[in-house]
Amino acid sequence: MAPQLSWIGLGNMGRGMVKNLVEKGNLEKPLLLYNRTKKRAEELAATLPAGKAEAVDSIEEAVKKADIIFVMVSNDTAAQDVFDTILEGDVAGKLFVECSTLHPDTTEKIAKSATDKGAEFVASPVFGAPAAAVAGQLIFVPAGPKSAIDKLRPYIQGVMGRAEIAFEDAAYGQALKLKLLGNSLILNMVTSLAEGHAAADKTGVGPAPFRQLVDLLFGGIYGLYSERMVAGTYWKMAEPLFSANNARKDAAHMADVARAAGAELRFVAVADEYLRDVADHAGGDKGDIAGIYGAARKRAGLKFENDA
Structure with a gap:
């Protein structure tokens, strides 16, 4: 059964990444979009092919319906707040892909909180300007269990990115150090x-x-x-x-x-x-x-x- 994906945080980079994920990611279910300002999610969904993306009202809704959840927010405080909300619910079996640029210690702390509740976690910051995100030319730096990174890979090369520098079965913070x-x-x-x-x-x-x-x-x-x-x-x-x-x-x-x-x-x-x-x-x-x-x-x- 095909996974359902959601995206939390729609800054300059996130909007470009979402566009490519929807258009080239072979998604069988609508991509769920959450942004603190819902209008931004609605406006982005309206620019994408009909039925391919759906703006949701809350983080909880974005997580409950999804199997793979991408998070890309502006700073450590925002990321911690998002995951504090996420981890109030049942996240067992879900994969979180954290793409924000954070301090390695923040990423390790969030990852432990998520995996302690039965979730999978990949830290995957990216390199590239917003124009590269729109063009699907980002470089991904995933870190975490290889089995979890393998679930992310179908959405990297040829979809949102052009290459990856992976830290398989390594500490999550390694990706953030390189970033x-x-x-x-x-x-x-x-x-x-x-x-x-x-x-x-x-x-x-x-x-x-x-x-x-x-x-x-x-x-x-x-x-x-x-x-x-x-x-x-x-x-x-x-x-x-x-x-x-x-x-x-x-x-x-x-x-x-x-x-x-x-x-x-x-x-x-x-x-x-x-x-x-x-x-x-x-x-x-x-x-x-x-x-x-x-x-x-x-x-x-x-x-x-x-x-x-």
Whole structure:
């Protein structure tokens, strides 16, 4: 009998992942969608093929009817709150796939609570921007029992993702450690690009030649972030692709995990200083990670916004 799936949390990434899960996941039953603001779930369901997705009123409803439950929320507090609600009910035999970017200790705590009640659990953060989620090009990092990961795999390659880096029969926190290390690379890259673009503005080189250099040398994600800076997307967008608050949360987790292991992530501390400036200027939930460019511009005596 085909499993029924549900999805809890519909941020930028989650919406793209849901789209591919519905369109390419060979689901025989409607995907149940829960979001704290139900209108967002209803609006998403309306964009999907008829009868393939259904907005539900509560977390309890999303879990009760489903066999596999995906959870993707913004931070540790939200994830703990969701699972506190979930675990009040009967979850024996259900598989939870936790895709949020959390501290490894938070994930381990939630996993133990779920498995103690007879559920299966996979920690599976993902790499990729919202555009990659829409394109089904995410990289999954699943950790947990191989038998549980195998139940997730039909929905990864060729559906929501293009590849996986698996920690089979390993601690759940391993996936989150790799996710945080990967995010440290992204923070460092964005900070380097932002400082370079701000210096190009200040020295008279100009944004276009510097962006051309970035595209020719690196391309890919470097070019995408460079475009967000030069085009002013970082201050014009109504909703951030990666908010300053979430980036600072990740930075704090990265620093804590590294410090506990006797390592350092010094560049991440620099990125966090810029992110604090972004939050102060644009708001922590409104400012985008690419706004580090605006923060670097301000430190160079220019406006945060590159609208001149």
